[in-house]
Amino acid sequence: MLLFSVLPLLILQVGPNPAVDAFPGTPEELRDRPSREQAVPEQPRQQSRLSQCLLSAGNNAEEALDYAQAWRQMAQSDLELAQTSHCAGLALVRLERFDDALRAFVAAREEIGGTNPAYRARLAAMAGNAAMAAGDAQAALVHFESAEADAAEASDGRMRAGFAIDRARALVEAGQNELAVAALASARESDPANARAWLLSATLSRRLERLGEAQRQIEYAADLAPRDPAIGLEAGVIAAMAGREADARSSFDSVIGVAPDSPEAGTARKYLEQLNGKAAPE
Known part of the structure; x- marks a missing residue:
């Protein structure tokens, strides 16, 4: 018996919450990188300002905004201007x-x-995440596409894969599931070792009731990250939906064994209780 009525479908959570920790600190590509418009000795000072501003944003956003605006009045290069806007x-x-x-x-x-496509890519992705937080998935798509293009220009496959995943998230939010399938395929092509891309591909395939495809994708994800509790949990849901109750139980048990204190373990316990016909705890 398929367990559609027993196990709720997991939502496709592709990417971090922009309001929490989606935005990095000093981007790697800015570290020890001299400005084209200033002498090399000035660059550490710029980096220090950016680091200070980003740190302040995490502690006191109003103070960081004032800092960024004041810094902007003294900016002496395009790089500094971009950094002030980044921090703001x-x-x-x-x-x-x-x-x-x-x-x-x-x-x-x-x-x-156009001199730093990797930084441009990160900034475009930040714009996309801000649009998602504002509830505008269609606007976010434009920025995630720009991020992917910039990452491709930077020849960074891992970065490009991450932004393709973000684009898939926006496409799912916009109700364009088939385009999201294609975006996740692009992510896997850009970075075949990205376990998260395979996991989310399996999740979306399962949501679309393509269980054979979902099973293949989750098996690949498990090969890449065998101790990831999210992968074990998804494997259990796929097995349950396919009517393979013993496999589902095994997957849920493995999640509890690998990460007993994780949120995934808590969900796995609830699913096992449902399989056993018991009421979930209050």
Whole structure:
């Protein structure tokens, strides 16, 4: 018996919450990278300012926004201008002013110019995440597509895969599941060792009731990350939906064994109770 009525479908959670920790600190591509418009000794000072501003945004967003605006008045290069907009955008995210944050990240991407595609890609992705937080998946798609294009220009397959996953998240939110399938396929092609891309592909395939495809994808994800509790949990749901109750129990038990204190283990216990016909605990 298929367990559609017993096990609730997991939602496709592709990407972090933009209001929490979706935005990085000092991007790797800025570390020890001299500005094209300033002498090399000035670059550590710029980095220190960006680091200080980003750290402040995590502690006191209003203070960080004031810092970014004051710094902008003294900026002496396109790189510094972009960094001030980057920091202002993050502070605005913390303040949940997502539309303003989106505009700040777009401005930062434009200000950095074409000399640093990896940084441009990150800024475009930040804009996309801000749009998602504002509830505008269609707008987010434009920015995630730009992020992928910039990552391709930077020849960074891992980065490109991550942004393809973000695009898939926006497509699911917009109700365009088939395009999301294609986006996740692009992510797997860009970074075949990305276990998360395989996991989310399996989740979406399962939601679309393509259980054979979902099974193949979750098996590949498990080969890449055998101790990931999210993968074990998804494997159990797929097995349950396919009527393979013994396999489902085994997968849920493995999640509890590998990560007993994890949220996935808590969900696995509830699923096992449902399989056993017991009421879930209060």
